[in-house]
C-alpha cells in the first residue's frame with residue numbers, strides 16, 4: 408500500500424512537470440510566432456526576422472524562468488512559514504492540536520473513536536507531517552525547487568519558440584507566412600491535446616481554444632507589421 412501510494416504521488420509529480428512543460432512550450436510557440444509574424448508583416452528581410460525571433464526566444468525564456476523562480480520561491484517561503492507556525496502550535500498546545508487533527512479526520516467521515524485513534528497514531532509517528540498534510544495539504548519534507556522550476560520553464564519556452572523561428576526562417580522564403588501558420592497551428596493542436604489529456608479536460612475544446620488564440624495573435628501582429636511596414 409505504501410509503495411502504491413508513493414508511485415501514485417510520483418506519477419502525479421511527473422504529470423505536473425509534464426503539464427508545466429507543455430504550457431511553457433505553448434507559450435513559447437504563441438509569443439514567438441506572434442513576434443516573427445509581426446516582423447515578417449513589416450519586412451521581407453530574413454536577417455531582421457531571424458534577429459527578432461532569436462531575441463524573442465531569449466527574452467521570453469529568461470522572463471519565464473524568472474517568473475517561475477519568483478513564484479516557486481514565494482510558494483516555498485509561505486509553506487515554510489506555515490510549517491513553522493504549525494510546529495510552534497504543536498509545541499505550545501499538543502492536546503489541542505491532537506483534537507484538531509482528530510476533528511479533521513472526523514470531517515472526512517471517520518467516527519470520533521477511529522478519528523482519535525488515527526490522529527494519535529499519526530501524531531506519535533510524525534506530528535508535523537500529519538498536520539502539514541491534513542491542514543495545509545503540503546508535504547513537510549518535499550519542497551518544490553525554484554531553480555529546477557526556472558530551468559524547466561526556460562527549456563520549455565525556448566523549445567516552443569524554436570518551432571515558429573525555424574518555420575519562418577527556413578529555406579521556403581516565399582512561403583514563410585503559410586508555412587509558419589501551418590506549423591504553429593499543428594503544434595498548438597498537439598500541445599492543446601496533450602495539455603487537456605493531462606489535466607483531464609475535454610481535448611476538442613482545448614485544441615480549438617488554443618488554435619484560435621494563436622491565429623488571433625498571428626493575425627493581429629501580422630496586421631500591425633503590415634501597417635507599420637508600409638508607413639515607414
Ligand SMILES: [Zn+2]
Pocket residue numbers: 493496504507538542
Ligand atoms: Zn495543527
